[in-house]
Amino acid sequence: MRNPQLNQDGELQHLLSTEGLPARIMRDILDKAATFLDGSDQPEIRKVPLLHGKSVFNIFFENSTRTRTTFEIAAKRLSADVVNLNIGSSSTSKGETLLDTVDNLCAMHADMFVVRHSQSGAAHLIARHVAPEIHVINAGDGRHAHPTQALLDMFTIRHYKKEFHNLRVAIVGDVLHSRVARSQIHALTTLGVPEVRVIAPKTLLPTMVENLGVHVYHDMAKGLRDVDVILMLRLQNERMQGALLPSAQEYFKHYGLTEEKLSYAKPDAIVMHPGPMNRGVEIDSAVADGPNSVILSQVTFGIAVRMAVMSTLAGGR
Ligand code: CP
Numbered sequence: 001m002r003n004p005q006l007n008q009d010g011e012l013q014h015l016l017s018t019e020g021l022p023a024r025i026m027r028d029i030l031d032k033a034a035t036f037l038d039g040s041d042q043p044e045i046r047k048v049p050l051l052h053g054k055s056v057f058n059i060f061f062e063n064s065t066r067t068r069t070t071f072e073i074a075a076k077r078l079s080a081d082v083v084n085l086n087i088g089s090s091s092t093s094k095g096e097t098l099l100d101t102v103d104n105l106c107a108m109h110a111d112m113f114v115v116r117h118s119q120s121g122a123a124h125l126i127a128r129h130v131a132p133e134i135h136v137i138n139a140g141d142g143r144h145a146h147p148t149q150a151l152l153d154m155f156t157i158r159h160y161k162k163e164f165h166n167l168r169v170a171i172v173g174d175v176l177h178s179r180v181a182r183s184q185i186h187a188l189t190t191l192g193v194p195e196v197r198v199i200a201p202k203t204l205l206p207t208m209v210e211n212l213g214v215h216v217y218h219d220m221a222k223g224l225r226d227v228d229v230i231l232m233l234r235l236q237n238e239r240m241q242g243a244l245l246p247s248a249q250e251y252f253k254h255y256g257l258t259e260e261k262l263s264y265a266k267p268d269a270i271v272m273h274p275g276p277m278n279r280g281v282e283i284d285s286a287v288a289d290g291p292n293s294v295i296l297s298q299v300t301f302g303i304a305v306r307m308a309v310m311s312t313l314a315g316g317r
Contacts, residue, residue, distance in 0.1 A: 004127060012312050014127040014136040017145040018186040025312075026191060030155050032308035033301070036077075041159075041297045045073075045304060050311045051080035054111040058084045059101070060139065061092075061117045066275050066299055067139050067149070071114045074306035080112075102126050110134060112310060120144035120179075135313040143177050143236075148309055149274050150183035152302040154191060156294055157229055159301065160270050164188070170197040170223055170265075171214075173233030173255060173282050174204045180274045181233055182212075189213045199223035200255065203245065220255060224264040232257055232273040232283050248281045258284045262292060270294045 003020050007013040012025055037043040056075040060068050068084070075082045085105070087093075092101055102113065112135045115123045120142030127136040140146040154164075161167055169188055175181045175198050188196045189212075198209060199217045210216060217223030224230065235251065245251050257271065271283075271292045279285050288295060 004124065007132075011315075013132075014123075014138075015147050015309055015313065016123050016127060016136070016138045018147045018150045018183045018190065019145070021147070021186070021190065023190050023192075026151065026154065026187060029151055029305065029308045029312060030158060032312060033155055033304040036304040036307050037301070041294075042300060043304075045077055045307070047077050047079060049079045051075065051078035051111075051314055054080045054314060055109055056080045056082050056112045056114065056310065057105050057110045058082065058114045058139075059087070059105070059116075060085075060114075061087050061122075062140065064116055064139070066302065067116065067146075068114075070299065070302045071137075071139065071148075071306050074303050074310060077303065078307055078310055080310070083108075083110075098122065098125070099129050102129060106130060106134065112137065112313065114139050116140045118142055137309060137313070140179055143179050144182065146179040146183050146274075147187075148302070148306055149180050150187040151309065152298060152305040153180075153184055153231065153272060153274070154187050155301050155305050156272060156298045157270070159297070160294060161228060164191045164193050167193050167229060168195045168197070168227045169193055169229040169231065170199055170217075170227045171231045171233065172199045172220070172223070172257065174235050175200050175209065175233065176204045176206050177236035178233050181231075184231055185212050185214055197223050197227065201245070201251075220257075220261045221264055224261060227265045228269055230257065230262070230265060230269055230271045232271065232277075234274070234276060234278055235281055248278075252281055252284075256280070256282055256284060257287050259286050259290070262287055262290075268292075272298055275299070 005014050005016050072082050114137045116139040122141045123138035171181050196214045198214045273295045
């Protein structure tokens with residue numbers, strides 16, 4: 001079956017998932033993102049004319065701080081016209097379907113859609129529906145995928161660790177409900193990370209998670225031993241049906257990343273979190289704000305990575 005993200009020439013047509021995304025395309029996006037930066041951790045990002053005359057529509061049916069804002073900044077840095085559809089005051093609240101909304105935005109000459117939706121598959125649905133010259137980027141769909149988050153995470157790892165082939169990476173927390181974790185696992189394994197671990201209680205892991213190519217741990221001391229990178233996850237309470245945990249305090253005691261638990265990792269391990277963070281639930285402030293944390297660099301790098309994704313889709317070099 002043809003990869004729905006690629007056109008007939010094998011080029012990126014839509015960005016929907018890191019699953020099935022070829023390593024050459026991931027590496028091209030990371031390399032291109034680096035050209036928008038000056039190599040520092042808090043870089044200046046210059047404005048370039050690569051999307052001049054194009055219209056990017058941000059349609060977010062779920063809340064967002066980082067993704068929506070950095071997509072807007074990225075599109076503006078590429079000189080695109082940016083429209084942020086306010087879903088709360090749009091006609092979807094009067095019963096208009098998702099595809100009717102999209103058709104109307106296409107009639108306003110949209111060139112690219114950035115879509116966040118609570119339903120897994122929403123971005124795929126739009127990608128199948130729109131004309132071939134229109135591009136769709138999945139900005140998070142249900143618990144399925146969040147590909148630009150995973151790509152900015154890969155950029156951050158490469159920035160600090162230089163290579164993927166010698167790393168031990170641990171993903172900690174609510175893997176079961178996390179689109180970020182799924183996209184990270186596919187990206188890490190595609191880029192050649194030899195050991196990807198997941199650390200969580202049994203109730204927060206998908207069944208058969210080992211089939212994704214990860215090693216499973218339920219104990220932080222063992223799972224964090226000698227890792228180079230720690231990817232923390234938020235407890236996704238909004239997606240939990242029933243009580244999967246005794247309490248937030250109990251969770252923090254066993255799985256919250258404290259300085260003591262961080263000491264099991266390599267001394268130069270980096271700590272990452274996609275945000276929003278719940279301090280005192282999955283991560284202690286001493287770690288979130290500590291010397292191993294690169295959490296705010298992830299956000300800044302996200303602008304460059306999203307610029308790289310949009311300019312790749314638009315055919316810009
Ligand atoms: N990481 C992430 O998706 O954050 P937002 O929900 O703020 O976009």
